Amino acid sequence: MRGENVAPWQPSSPAAGISRAAFLRRLCGAAVLAGWPAAGKGAATSQALSIGDAMTNSPTMITRPIPATGEAMPVIGLGTWQTFDVGDDSAARQRLRQVLQLLLDAGGRMIDSSPMYGRAEAVTGDLLATMGARPKTFLATKVWTTGRERGIEQMRRSAELLRTDVIDLMQIHNLVDWRTQLPTLRQMKADGRIRYIGITHYTAGALADLARLLESEPGIDFVQLGYSIASRDAESRLLPLADARRVAVIVNQPFEEGALFRRVKGRALPDWAAEIGCTSWAQFFLKYILGHEAVTCVIPATSDPAHMADNLAAGIGALPDERQRQRMRQAWDAA
Numbered sequence: 001m002r003g004e005n006v007a008p009w010q011p012s013s014p015a016a017g018i019s020r021a022a023f024l025r026r027l028c029g030a031a032v033l034a035g036w037p038a039a040g041k042g043a044a045t046s047q048a049l050s051i052g053d054a055m056t057n058s059p060t061m062i063t064r065p066i067p068a069t070g071e072a073m074p075v076i077g078l079g080t081w082q083t084f085d086v087g088d089d090s091a092a093r094q095r096l097r098q099v100l101q102l103l104l105d106a107g108g109r110m111i112d113s114s115p116m117y118g119r120a121e122a123v124t125g126d127l128l129a130t131m132g133a134r135p136k137t138f139l140a141t142k143v144w145t146t147g148r149e150r151g152i153e154q155m156r157r158s159a160e161l162l163r164t165d166v167i168d169l170m171q172i173h174n175l176v177d178w179r180t181q182l183p184t185l186r187q188m189k190a191d192g193r194i195r196y197i198g199i200t201h202y203t204a205g206a207l208a209d210l211a212r213l214l215e216s217e218p219g220i221d222f223v224q225l226g227y228s229i230a231s232r233d234a235e236s237r238l239l240p241l242a243d244a245r246r247v248a249v250i251v252n253q254p255f256e257e258g259a260l261f262r263r264v265k266g267r268a269l270p271d272w273a274a275e276i277g278c279t280s281w282a283q284f285f286l287k288y289i290l291g292h293e294a295v296t297c298v299i300p301a302t303s304d305p306a307h308m309a310d311n312l313a314a315g316i317g318a319l320p321d322e323r324q325r326q327r328m329r330q331a332w333d334a335a
């Protein structure tokens with residue numbers, strides 16, 4: 001394995017926050033980069049400041065403990081499906097570097113990838129190496145193949161591409177050949193090659209399978225699942241189960257690959273969304289998810305620095321309580 005003689009990576013102190021001023025500078029930069037100055041540079045700045053206003057009362061990102069260890073996990077992370085599969089395109093890489101910088105400056109750590117995502121692992125590894133940022137991150141990837149030897153080789157390759165000796169979280173992607181891969185993951189954790197074990201899926205139809213594994217297999221630290229204001233099946237069984245079993249929850253597809261934005265296109269946010277610090281629909285959708293206490297973090301994907309800044313603002317300030325979440329559901333269902 002690459003760098004095998006290098007001392008294993010040590011996690012940095014979790015959830016290091018940044019000053020409000022530094023983050024606002026990034027937000028302003030992101031706004032400009034994203035083309036908000038279409039309405040003039042002043043418009044870009046005021047948009048960025050309105051995102052920053054969500055941070056007025058609490059300038060650092062909210063964290064939740066990973067139940068298995070108590071390690072603090074910042075609630076907003078980053079997915080890499082499609083968005084990081086950019087190969088050698090230097091302009092695209094430059095934008096992704098800005099996305100990563102915003103995540104890190106806001107105290108975010110979780111980056112989720114998979115060998116299924118084309119060049120995403122390689123691009124992530126290259127960018128983090130150039131930025132010297134690996135120690136600030138929590139790298140999650142997946143094993144997505146059948147057979148013990150193929151699984152081991154795929155995970156070795158992921159570590160190589162991500163340029164790390166230790167992968168923070170190794171997940172069984174869509175439960176592919178989990179009976180074979182789970183014992184390997186347990187061994188890798190015992191050997192110190194991975195820090196946590198997880199299982200993933202994204203469809204409502206797979207929630208029952210995820211639940212069965214959480215109930216029957218010891219040592220699963222994380223479950224990653226699809227959950228959004230539009231697809232709430234996880235609320236009935238899996239989220240309470242994960243909570244009871246002390247399993248961390250990562251929420252994928254929080255925007256249903258962007259479909260949620262199409263449904264609210266042209267609609268104004270409800271006035272009362274300001275009560276929970278929402279200045280955009282993205283924050284509304286993310287804060288709805290984070291309002292569920294079983295959720296440890298959410299991993300929206302973006303290749304757009306302004307969208308990253310927008311998403312990060314959802315992890316700062318107030319979160320909706322159950323009464324407010326009910327109101328959010330009603331507003332969504334009526335949209």
Ligand SMILES: NC(=O)c1ccc[n+]([C@@H]2O[C@H](COP(=O)([O-])OP(=O)(O)OC[C@H]3O[C@@H](n4cnc5c(N)ncnc54)[C@H](OP(=O)(O)O)[C@@H]3O)[C@@H](O)[C@H]2O)c1
Pocket residue numbers: 078079080081082083112113173174200201202224251252253254255256257258261282299300301302303304306307308310311
């Ligand atoms: N089985 C599994 O393990 C599994 C399955 C699915 C997903 N995942 C993980 O979950 C991550 C997230 O899911 P996803 O990528 O499918 O979809 P998603 O995060 O629900 O949506 C991504 C889409 O939303 C857009 N977007 C992001 N922020 C926005 C904002 N603030 N305003 C407007 N548009 C915004 C992005 O476009 P822009 O680039 O233009 O911002 C992109 O088109 C994946 O990347 C992957 O890491 C795992």
